[in-house]
Amino acid sequence: MVTRVEHDPLRIEFTFPDGSSWTGRLAGSVNPRLTEDLALGVVQLIHPLGPWTTKGTAVVYLSQLRRMVALLAEAGFHGGVGDLRPAHMLPFWLAASGERVASTRRLLEGCGEHVHSSLRAHLAGNAVKKRPRSEPLEPYTEDQWQVIESGLRTVVRQHLSVQRELLALAELGPDPSDRGLNRQNYAWLFSQRGPLKVADTAAALGVSTAPFTYGGSRLLFEVREGLFPPVRLAAAAKALFGVYSGVVPDGISDLGLGDVTWAGDKSVLLDYVKRRRGPESVNLPARAVRLLEAWLELSTPLRRMAPAQVAEDLWLFSTSHRGMPPHRDGPEVIAISSFAAGNKAGGRKARRSLAVEIGLTDHEGQPVPLHSARIRTTYHNRLARRGWTGRTRIDPNHTREVEGSHYVSTTTPAQADAVDSVIEDAQAEIVRRSRPPLVLTDAQAADFAAQYPGEVARLGLDDESLAALLGSEMDVFTAACANQYAGEHGPAGKPCPARPWVCLLCPLAVFLPRHAPNLLRLKAYFARQSRQMTVSQFIAVFGPFADRLTHDVLPRFDAAVLTQAAADVQDVDAELPLRPEEVTV
Template sequence: MRQLHEAIGRQFAQIVTVSGTRNTLASAKSLWSDCRKVVRYLSEEAPDLPGLGALRVEHAREFWADLTRKNSASAAAIIGNVNVVLGSDDSLDSGFLVELGRPRRQNRSANRDGLGKDLSDAEFERVKAAARSQVVDIRQRVRKGHRLIEAYRNDPEAVPAHERRLAALLTEFADTGFMPVLAPLGPDYQYNKGRMKFAAHISLVEADMMPLLALFCCLSGRNSEIVKELPFRHEIRDGVALSCKVVKRRSGKHSWNETAVWEIGRESRQLHEPGGFFLLIQELTSMARPHVDQDRLFLTWVNPYGKYRDGFRFAWSQGLDQIKMLWAHWAREQNLVNDDGGELVFDLNAVRTAFIRQRSRALGGHAPSSTFQNSLEVLFDNYLRGDPETIQWARNLVADTYRDVEVMIRAQHAKTFQATGGRIPSLDDDTSEGAPDPALRAYNSCADLLLGPVNPGEPCRASVLTCFRCPNALVGERHLPALVHLERDLRERSETMPIHDWWALFGQAWMALTEDVLTRFTDAQLNAAEEAADDFPPLEWLEDAA
């Protein structure tokens, strides 16, 4: 078993180095935690195993079964980490690796807070409105404390008597960064709960992080890890936009940083534009910033816990999962419901997906950053599939495209036959001069076979369908049975092949038939032609005819 431990340790050490694939503290801890699970399992179930090369298919199956019993919702993620560590060892049995990596159906009902639940547009707007409402209260609370300190610094006697003691302690707190003795303020400010209430007068506290994080994700469309690690350092561009460097943990070691640019907007739009909201958070943390040496936007005051002293610090200084984000609980507190009136279950990944889906439709189907990070299939499956508004938008787009095609074909037809009023000339039944051979005469006639568009100067070799966009074309009542038959064939063909291919092949002939040629005949003539229709060449022959 010691050899097994050493082998797994060597593989782990290679992966978490600078040149490895897991080179952040959080990813290394996650990997190490899952490695411990497989080592503990093997120590209990196969203590005599000499090394990794002795692992077989049955070990993989039993490990899967054990994980599913204990961690049904995260078994696949744990196996993924184990595969990362073990997959590069040449001594492993190939059957073990194949069985370990085989997809299993997972019970997702155990997922915390409904991970992966999509939000409709209406649900997304309700989440954003609830977060914005809470942020309004936070802004009013902190600004009131800042104004009280400013008034006390300017003239202590001008502060109302019932607030003067609180103002004095808040000023001391802001200047030193240390919690003063709160006994003079009475029982409401005792113990940890009272200390947190006191700090909340001038600073953000942990309870504020969920609405702030939710609203920033709703406004910016960024994932929660990027928002949590936003830097304080930024630039204002031309007074209308804000830019800052963001950390992208999910983009690989070669794409860890990106410059985000957000609109600031008017001051009244602070809670509607990501740039304006960024500056608001900067304002709300201004009292804490002199006491924190980290370049982070989200600063908070925390009570002492464990070995950590109380004080101002970066909200996620102990890890990005330091503050528990129970979104289902938050949704219940805000009385949020889904579109069916039931409990709203979501996470911030669903918020980001809803944002990108809305932005995709607004930009004509393109998701700004996702277009070059994902394939078209991933974009459709994760952002647009099943969304009713997207489906309607796509239908409207297709309809508009075909309308544009029809307009273009009509314009081309009118230009081709401009000399005859935009219509194919009629053929006098007694005129046979310039008519083509019998096979082609059935559908139309030609004024001059030597002036065709394909090979001028020689007998025309264009297909019969091309004749409907040729200025030499002539049609008469003698052609009507064949034209009626052709119109029926084209209509039937449109039901059996992709519509865009159909338009490319037959659109010009179809428009000429239905809007020019057949409209010049009466219903009686058309009915007689339908009854008199004989056997005509298949449509494939007309496509290939020369």
């Protein structure tokens, strides 16, 4: 079956890639001709002809279609798509929101060549209003994440403990005391008959409904919800499953028993459908596997009595206390196929109740909603902060910009400040390393202040410190240091702890002819290290310094200076101030 337009009454019969279908009714329009033309355009936008793959998208766009037709009729337009001109659409778009402008432009694009060329020119250009940019979900804080994880885990564990106790009571058989109005008898009755309503329970026990009024049914509800998972428990299990696995929320909601493949006792391959992309699979983490085992145990008593049409749904819960009409072929149950369809209100209410129950609040103590998509954002945000995950993108449908804003760079203000500081330090380090080394001859050193006023200002030298620098008072092993207390490689105000080769990349280093022997000794040391280390090890430890010495520093010295200095080099470790772990063999 494919998506198609039907008449008498006018409607669109939608068929989506996951096999589901839906009827969008368009009868009673004030402009049937325009409505039908746009409906034919909608068909071109539904998979496989177009990008739309979900009922939610179709519902939104059909709503926009009806509104567009009604507003154009109010403005006096009663023709078809081919009669529309910029004079009709521009006033409509100027008066509409950016969201409606984007939606109606998309509807007209689906009509293709049926749209007049003058209007197609507008569709090919920029919209008169832009769709408002959605704000990425902010991940939960570390404290909130701990509250969510521990709170939801406690809810599931407590219910599992209660259910095991009730099943043990049910195995003891019926207890006729108190006319059967006791915990053991309720447990036995429900285990045999399913989640009965109050009237059905009274009939099964042969009593009137009077004992269940004015709070008398509290024990009955307690036992029934203990044996059969309520919507609150299903919502808690789904949210905790997202915490453990990071699977997209709509994929979790649509799971069935057939999507769970057990590869041994403790390994599970989960197949799910992401609505904007299609089928995906994941090897579940150990915690998610244990949660899945617990949920299957919790739902088994209800699943044994469920009708065939819902028994294969993974997230199964009892709603008998909601007054739902009973199924003809089984007890009264319903499966959560999605929080966005079929039981949307119940899902939202359950999550709100859970957030209050587990004490999920912000730093001011205000309640924070339990949001399934925000849980996934936090999961991947935490994963990204641990290091590379092995994937270039979390969602192939996203651009790198969207990935960054939704999953990686979405941080708290304190984390954002820390990231900015790291970036600033890294940029400053790149600038420092790109600066050419300051290598002087004796003549240049004698006239340093006149020839290099910019360098004198950069180094912050006065006459006294300049004289000390050009003399030998501020010498370190490989250079003269403009300020050993500047904190370039250690705490400010403390002597620099850097190793001799680090000076090669330091912006405070000044190289003079008297340093040539030590620079050659350092070059010989690099050569010895390169013979006893692998290439990758040497590059990681000494590579930048050896490159700087060989290609930037030594070539700036006069050849005669280097020849004279080479005579003093013995090529042994004793010539350098090394630590025990730095010596060569």
